[in-house]
Amino acid sequence: xxxxxxxxxxxxxxxxxxxxxxxxxxxxxxxxxxxxxxxxxxxxxxxxxxxxxxxxxxxxxxxxxxxxxxxxxxxxxxxxxxxxxxxxxxxxxxxxxxxxxxxxxxxxxxxxxxxxxxxxxxxxxxxxxxxxxxxxxxxxxxxxxxxxxxxxxxxxxxxxxxxxxxxxxxxxxxxxxxxxxxxxxxxxxxxxxxxxxxxxxxxxxxxxxxxxxxxxxxxxxxxxxxxxxxxxxxxxxxxxxxxxxxxx
Numbered sequence: 284x285x286x287x288x289x290x291x292x293x294x295x296x297x298x299x300x301x302x303x304x305x306x307x308x309x310x311x312x313x314x315x316x317x318x319x320x321x322x323x324x325x326x327x328x329x330x331x332x333x334x335x336x337x338x339x340x341x342x343x344x345x346x347x348x349x350x351x352x353x354x355x356x357x358x359x360x361x362x363x364x365x366x367x368x369x370x371x372x373x374x375x376x377x378x379x380x381x382x383x384x385x386x387x388x389x390x391x392x393x394x395x396x397x398x399x400x401x402x403x404x405x406x407x408x409x410x411x412x413x414x415x416x417x418x419x420x421x422x423x424x425x426x427x428x429x430x431x432x433x434x435x436x437x438x439x440x441x442x443x444x445x446x447x448x449x450x451x452x453x454x455x456x457x458x459x460x461x462x463x464x465x466x467x468x469x470x471x472x473x474x475x476x477x478x479x480x481x482x483x484x485x486x487x488x489x490x491x492x493x494x495x496x497x498x499x500x501x502x503x504x505x506x507x508x509x510x511x512x513x514x515x516x517x518x519x520x521x522x523x524x525x526x527x528x529x530x531x
Contacts, residue, residue, distance in 0.1 A: 285310050292331050295340040304343055311350050325351050332359040338368050345372035354382040361388035370400050374407040386411055390435055402453045405442065408435060409457030436461065440469035443479065451475060452482040459486030462493030467506045484510065484519055491526055504530040 288306040295304065307328075314320035328351065332344045341363070348356050357380065363373035377385045386408070393404050439461075442454035455475075458466040467490035475483050491506035507523045507530065515523065 289327055289331065292336055292340045292343070293334070294337075295343070296337045297339045299339075301343075307343070307347055311347060314351070321351055322355075325353060325356060328352075329356050329359045332356075332363075341369055342372045345369075345376045348376040349379045352376050352380045352385075354380075354384040356380065357382065357384040357388050360385075361392065364388070364392040364404065365396055365400065367400065370396075370403060374403055378407045378410045386435070390438060393438060398447070401447075401450055405439065405450070405453040405457045408439065409453075409460035412461050436463070436465045436469050439466075440473065443470070443473040443475050443483070448476065448478045451479040455479060455482040455486040459489030462490045464494065464499070464502045466490055467494070467502070471506070471509050481516075484513065484515055488519060488522055488526075491523075495526060495529055500530045 284306040288304050291303040307324075310320075310324050314324055325348070328344050328347050332341055332348070336344070345360070345363075348360065352360070357377065360373045360376050360380075363369040364377075366373075374389070377389055389404050389407050389411070393401065393408075396404065436458065439454045439458050443451050443458075445451045445454065455470065455473075458470050467487060470483055470487050470490065473479075473483055487506055487510055491503045491510070494500075494503035494506065504527065507526045510519060510523050
């Protein structure tokens with residue numbers, strides 16, 4: 284059945300019965316505790332992604348790689364990031380692959396794209412959060428929660444003054460999602476255009492709340508106090524005052 288499903292992928296397209304691909308989903312479940320089986324399944328999915336299969340087929344493959352993908356799948360997924368039709372689904376998988384290579388691939392593509400593609404990659408880095416903000420031994424970017432050793436935060440911080448206001452706001456939001464002290468410092472140091480100031484304030488608040496939730500009360504207090512100095516809106520002030528009380 285699985286062989287038939289992969290054969291069906293070669294000609295699969297919109298409007299066809301998705302049940303022909305069900306054996307792939309079944310295999311994902313069946314290989315949950317089978318490392319060798321999962322590796323073989325991933326290899327077959329990667330091969331399908333590198334083939335001339337349709338967009339519909341590659342969308343289905345990306346959904347599968349969201350669950351079974353590892354560093355081995357990253358190059359094939361990264362190759363789709365500049366593709367306007369396939370970038371979204373490639374990011375969907377890369378956001379959820381825990382290996383540091385996935386974050387590295389997103390960062391590497393960031394300077395190479397523009398507009399909606401750039402905004403999408405920025406958002407994906409935010410989804411990965413602090414996990415996208417570090418360098419493992421021998422790697423470019425990687426996994427090290429709570430620290431930024433990769434340049435991800437500096438890379439995003441340069442976009443806070445991007446001429447495209449939507450890009451600048453997306454960068455602010457991603458830094459808020461990352462929520463590390465380095466991210467909050469980058470936001471605090473930014474000199475954004477007026478259209479980005481609200482996004483910066485919201486992102487700083489998100490950072491403070493994450494820091495507080497992580498027990499980093501000193502860092503959270505510093506962010507809250509900085510927000511108060513910037514004459515925040517009534518809603519932000521209310522959130523800041525509540526946060527300061529929780530800082531003890």
